[in-house]
Amino acid sequence: MLDLLTYDFMQRALIAALLVGIAAPMVGVFLVQRRLSLIGDGMGHVALAGVAIGVVTSTSPVFAALIAAVVLAVLVELIRARGRTSGDVALAVMFYGGIAAGVVIISRASGGSATSLTAYLFGAITTTSVTDLVVFAVLAFVVMATTWLLRPRLFAVANDEEYARATGLPVLALNIVLAVLTAVTVVVAMRVVGLLLISALMIVPNAAAQLVARSFRSAVRWAVAIGVVASIGGVGVSFYAATPSGGTIVILTILIFLALSAGAGLMHRLRAAGHHEAEQHDHEHGPGCGHPAVAHDDHVDYLHDGHRHAPHGAHYDEHDLGDGVPSEETARK
Template identity: 30%
Template sequence: MEFLWHSLMDPLRFAFMQRSLLVAVAVGILCAVVGSYLLVQSMALLGDAISHSLLPGLALAYMFGLNLFVGAFVAGVLSALLIQWIRSASPIKADAAMGIVFSAFFALGIVLITLIQRRARIDLNHFLFGNILGVSAADVLTVVAIALLVLALVALFFKELTFYSFDPLGAKAAGLPTAQLGWGLMVLTSLTLVASMKAVGVLLVLAMLITPAATAYLLVPQLQQVMLLGSLFGVSASLIGMYASYYLNIASGPAIVLVASFWFGLAFLGRVLGKVFMHSR
C-alpha cells in the first residue's frame, strides 16, 4: 500500500505532472459529454473528420506565429462548414462528404508541416499523437476554459440538444431550431477536439471522444448516466495513461487511448458474458 501511494504521489512533485493532471481530468470529462451526443446520433465519423482537419490550422498558426488553439479551431469549424455545404448542395451523402473533407485537410496539413520542417525543427509526433506531459501553464488555462465553456453550453441547452440528437424530425416539428442546434453541436465538437489535441493528438482524439461514452453506453440506459459514467472512464483512462507514460517512458496519447480501449473491452466482454449467462439459465 505504501509503495502504491508513493508511486501515485512521487510524480506530482513535478509541475509538469500537476499540469498534466488538470488537463487529463478536463479532457476526460469533456470528451465523454460531447461524445455522448455524437454516439446517439451515429455521427462518430464527424469527430474523425474534424480531428483530421485540425492539422492545417495547426501548421498555419505555427507558420504565422499565432496561437495553435485558435488555428486548430478555425480549421475545425471550416471543415464542418465545408461538410455541411457539400451535403446540402450536392447528392453526396454525409459519410462521403466527411471522408473527402478530412482527407483533403489532413493531406494539406502534412504538406504544410513538411514545408515548415525545411526551415525549422518541428516534432510532428506531438501534433499527431499528443504530449500531455509537455503542456504549459497557458495550455492548462486554455483547456480548462474551453471545457468550462462547452460544459456550460451543454448544461444550458441540454434538453434541446438531447431532443435533437434522439429525434431530429420530432425536434423540428416541435419548433426547435434544428439547423442551429446542428451547427452548435459541430462547434462544440470542434472546441472539444481542440482542447483534447494536446493530450492525445489529432490522430487519436476520436478514440477519447467516442470510446469512454461507448463504454458507458454498454452499461447504463440514460444519456445523463452515459455522460457521467463515460466521464469516469475518460478521466481514469487519461490519468492511468499519463502515469504509464511517465513510468514506462512511452508516448502519452497512445497510452491513454489503450487504457480507454481496455475499459471498453472489459465492458463489452461483461455484456456478452452476461447475455450468455442469462440465456443458459
C-alpha cells in the first residue's frame, strides 16, 4: 500500500480521509445519544442545494454548501426549540426541501456542470485539490477542537436535556452548536464519501463502538479508531479495486460493525454460560450486608458460603469461583 504515497492525488485523498475519519465520529456520537442518527442525511440534502447554487453561479460549491447547511441547521434547531413543530417534522422538511431545491437549481446548469454534481453526491476523493484539502483541514480542525472542548456539556445535553436545562446549561446554544458542527462535518466529508453517504460515517462507527466500549470516553476513542481505519482502508481498497471511494468506505465501516457485533454476541454467550441462577437465596446482598464484595467484569459479586452471588433483577446469579478470585476469608482480611 506504500506505493499509494507516490501519487500526489492519493496523498491528498488519504489526508482527507484521515480528517473525515476523525471528525465525523466525534460529532456523530452526540447524534446517536440524541437519537438523531438521520440528521446527517438531512444536512446532506441541504448541502446539495448549496452545491447546486455554487455550480450554477460558478462560485465555490464548498462554501455555498457550508453556508446553506449551517443556516438551515440553525433554523431547524430554533424551530424545534420553540415547539412549533417536532424534531422529526423539521428534519423531514429539511430532507425534502433541500433535495428539491438542489434538483431545481442544478437543472439550470449546463450539462458539464450538472455532471460534476455527482462528485459531491457520491464522493470523488481522488479529485480533491490542494485548495479543497486546506479548506477541509481548517473546517475539520474547528469541528474536532470545538467537540473536544465542549464534550462534557454536549454529552450532558444529549443524555438528558431537561436535567441539563435545570442545572443551568445553555441548552439551546449547545444544540445550535451541535447542529452547526454536524453541518460543517457534512461539508468536510462530501468529497470523501458523498452527501448521500456521510451519515453512515457519523453513525455506524459509533454504533460499532458501543458494542465494545464500557464508557462514553472509550466509546469516542473506539468510534474515531474505527472511522480512521474505515476511511483510510476504504481509500486504499478503492484504489486497487477500482471502486468508488465513498461506497467502499461505507461498506468497510459496515463490515467492521458486523464483525464487532458478532464478536460481542459470542462474548455475551460465553459469559452467560458461566452465570447460573441460585436455586434459593433468601439473603439480600448489597453494601453493608456483611459479605465481601468482589469486582466481576462490569458488576459486583458478593462472596457467601463459598459462592459468588450477583444481584440480577428479581433473583441472584451464582458464579463459579475462578482463578485469582479470593476466598471469603481472604477477602474479609
